[in-house]
Amino acid sequence: MTLLVLCVAALALISSGVSAALAAALAAFRARIDALAPSAQARLLFAASVAPLAIAILILTAALAPSFGWISDHCYGSDPHAHAHICGHHVAAWPSLFLIGIASLVTARAAWFVASHVYALVRAAFVRRALDAASREAPETGARVLPFAEPQAFVLGLFRPRLYVTEGLARSEHLGAVLAHERAHVARHDPLRRFVAGLGLAFHLPGVARTLGAALARTQEMAADDHAARSLASRVRVARALVALARARAPATALAFSGSDVPTRVAALMDDRPRSDRPTPVAFAVVALAAIVGAASSAELIHHGVEMLLGVFGS
Amino acid sequence: MSGSKSRLPRLGDLELAVLEHLWRVEEADVQETHRALGRRRGITANTIGSALERLNKKGLVRREKVSHAYRYRAALTKEAFAARRMIDAAGDAKMLGEAGLLSAFVDLVADVDAASLDRLEALIEKKRREQEGE
Numbered sequence A: 001m002t003l004l005v006l007c008v009a010a011l012a013l014i015s016s017g018v019s020a021a022l023a024a025a026l027a028a029f030r031a032r033i034d035a036l037a038p039s040a041q042a043r044l045l046f047a048a049s050v051a052p053l054a055i056a057i058l059i060l061t062a063a064l065a066p067s068f069g070w071i072s073d074h075c076y077g078s079d080p081h082a083h084a085h086i087c088g089h090h091v092a093a094w095p096s097l098f099l100i101g102i103a104s105l106v107t108a109r110a111a112w113f114v115a116s117h118v119y120a121l122v123r124a125a126f127v128r129r130a131l132d133a134a135s136r137e138a139p140e141t142g143a144r145v146l147p148f149a150e151p152q153a154f155v156l157g158l159f160r161p162r163l164y165v166t167e168g169l170a171r172s173e174h175l176g177a178v179l180a181h182e183r184a185h186v187a188r189h190d191p192l193r194r195f196v197a198g199l200g201l202a203f204h205l206p207g208v209a210r211t212l213g214a215a216l217a218r219t220q221e222m223a224a225d226d227h228a229a230r231s232l233a234s235r236v237r238v239a240r241a242l243v244a245l246a247r248a249r250a251p252a253t254a255l256a257f258s259g260s261d262v263p264t265r266v267a268a269l270m271d272d273r274p275r276s277d278r279p280t281p282v283a284f285a286v287v288a289l290a291a292i293v294g295a296a297s298s299a300e301l302i303h304h305g306v307e308m309l310l311g312v313f314g315s
Numbered sequence B: 001m002s003g004s005k006s007r008l009p010r011l012g013d014l015e016l017a018v019l020e021h022l023w024r025v026e027e028a029d030v031q032e033t034h035r036a037l038g039r040r041r042g043i044t045a046n047t048i049g050s051a052l053e054r055l056n057k058k059g060l061v062r063r064e065k066v067s068h069a070y071r072y073r074a075a076l077t078k079e080a081f082a083a084r085r086m087i088d089a090a091g092d093a094k095m096l097g098e099a100g101l102l103s104a105f106v107d108l109v110a111d112v113d114a115a116s117l118d119r120l121e122a123l124i125e126k127k128r129r130e131q132e133g134e
Helices: A002-028 A030-034 A038-063 A097-134 A175-187 A190-203 A206-232 A235-247 A262-270 A281-297 A299-312 B013-025 B030-041 B045-057 B078-098 B114-133
Strands: A136-138 A143-146 A153-156 A162-166 B061-066 B069-074 B102-104
Touching: A002 A030, A002 A038, A002 A097, A002 A190, A002 A206, A002 A299, A030 A038, A038 A190, A038 A206, A038 A281, A038 A299, A097 A143, A097 A153, A097 A162, A097 A190, A097 B078, A153 A175, A162 A175, A175 A190, A175 A206, A175 A235, A190 A206, A190 B102, A206 A235, A206 A262, A206 B102, A235 A262, A235 B114, A262 B114, A281 A299, B013 B030, B013 B045, B013 B069, B030 B045, B030 B069, B045 B061, B045 B069, B078 B102
Parallel strands: A143 A162
Antiparallel strands: A136 A143, A153 A162, A153 B102, B061 B069
């Protein structure tokens, strides 16, 4: 039990540190990140969203290595009461109230994030059933058509998100551009990425979590715009569809969904300078692999490091 | 649609199927509904009867006694029902959007005023003419 509290406290300390460092790095490189292609930005923001949890788990796993008998145990050399002792064989002294406090806080917050995401999934299934009952299939578009005059389109779902358009849009000249955008979300697995990133945000500092979440949503929209513009070979068409649908917005509409920012997106579409799509997914995979190898090969160092970190916060 | 703010009640699959049937035929009694839906689903007329009873309690059907049997009709048109469902769904939209489960083409919560839309349109037209001039 004390070991568990120590581990969660260490997870909280490490992830908060990583979150703060990432926020600082993203702010420092803001201009360079903004110059990247939206798809690369979205990739970067996704990685940043899950990084604190991933890094904290990696470090903790390495720190627990002595308990798995992976590296030599140093239990006999150290007094378990001298500083925090991460070891499966001994019952360590109770950690300080501060560590117990942050361990409880981070557990409660993570539980809240998981619960609200699960609740959203359940609600999404219910909303989907309602929409399916109210809509008809339009096989030629791969979308379902809702009987509303206001032109609008959206995707709903996680693994196989479904595409919905309104009757008003189906009759409009903008259908093609809008469908291309929504199909891009599906092809890019945007809903799944947002969902996973959203869970990862539970381990960011609260302010950073909000900023990152909003930034990821925005860049995903811009990446889908970009994708649509490429598949139609026209940035103008997508931009016109955006303005047209924003203009057709009925006051006090029943179709009020959030997720985008029209002026920013139009401006981005009108800026057709070539942008770098790096770092590529392969680059992210290489960095992740390097981190795992690095952590595994310096498990002893990490083990002592984490014990010292916990020691600083009074254990 | 009325300005009622109450949410639509939750419906089970059978209740929804019964409601769909009523929209198709406009008016039916328990036996007729059972003939249309019950046999295929392998359920009794009583089950259909209680589904209609539940729909009646939920205010989604109206009934009228004609010689000894109730005749039912849907209280809302199919379109009004769909619209109400959409409004309910929109109530969840913010939450679903935050979880990444729902994303719409244009953000209809944030208001874009007509003047800035005009400016954007002018910007797009300028771009279009540039491209055509190339």
